[in-house]
Amino acid sequence: MSQAVARTLDLKGLSCPLPIVKTAQAIKELASGELVEALATDPGSVADFxxxxxxxxxxxxxxTEEGGVFRFVIRKK
Amino acid sequence: MDGQTLSLVLFSGTDDKLNAAAVLTAGAAAMGRKVNVFLQYWALDAFRSDRITKDHGVAPEAGSEGAAILARHGGQHWSDTFRQAKSIGEVAIHACSLSMEVLGLSMEDLDPLVDDQEGVASFFMNVDGPVTFI
Known part of the structure; x- marks a missing residue:
């Protein structure tokens, strides 16, 4: 059974560096081990994440990518 | 965090160059790097609190076609990107004291993004790698 995502970030339509910057901001509020899901449309965000x-x-x-939306699941250190 | 400090000297005061500098700053801050910014001349002038969000134009190489492309793209203002960078990482923005004197500015004239005023010697005290001039 997979762990539930604590927070989802809708970063669609944002350009570099905002997907990473907003993820860095959001992850500060999570506890260690919690998961964040980020959804972005910037193709550069794959290499950036x-x-x-x-x-x-x-x-x-x-x-993963589906219909031009890149989805990332990250576990906080 | 690990990694060299990103040291930027900002000279140009056009919105495109300041945006490029803000993007580099926010990216480095997100990666856990320290950022050390030194504002000189027209970049410093752009940080005046009474005109920081006014139109500062674009670099001459943009031409009229490039200026139109940038205007169409929009996106958030570079000052907001610098603010976000400061909220996620260790970002220090210093005003060059010579430029302050040349432009007749004091700290009260500047946006609160600017931490303090310093000379080149104190700027170099925080440099531990290459310096990028924009």
């Missing part, structure tokens, strides 16, 4: 997670130590559990 991977880089951001690598650099900050938060874990990127999933990244």
């Amino acid at each position: 991977i880089a951001w997670c690598t650099s900050t130590g938060n874990e990127l559990l999933e990244h």
Whole structure:
């Protein structure tokens, strides 16, 4: 059984760097181990979320794309 | 966090260059990097509280076609991007004291985004890698 997402961020329509910046802002309010789901339409956000997670130590559990919307599930460090 | 400080010297006061600088600042702050910004001349003038959100034009290389493209794209104002950067990371924005003197400014004239006024020596005290000039 998968863990429930604590918060979903609608980042559709936002350009760089806002998807990452808003995720960084939101994740501050979560507890360690909680999950955040981010939905973005900026194609550059795929590489950005991977880089951001690598650099900050938060874990990127999933990244998928459906109908031009990129979905990321991240576990807070 | 790990990683070098992003050190930016902002000279140009046009909205496109300030936006590019704000994007770099917010991205670096989100990545957990410290950001050290030094405002000189026209960039400093753009941070005056009475005109920070006014139209500062675009760089000459944009031409009229480029200016129209930028106006159409819209997006949030660069000052809001700097504010977000400060809310998520360690971002210091310093006013160059020589530019303050040349432009006849005091700290009360500047937007609260600007932390303090300093000379080049104190700016370089916080530099631990390359300096980018915009």
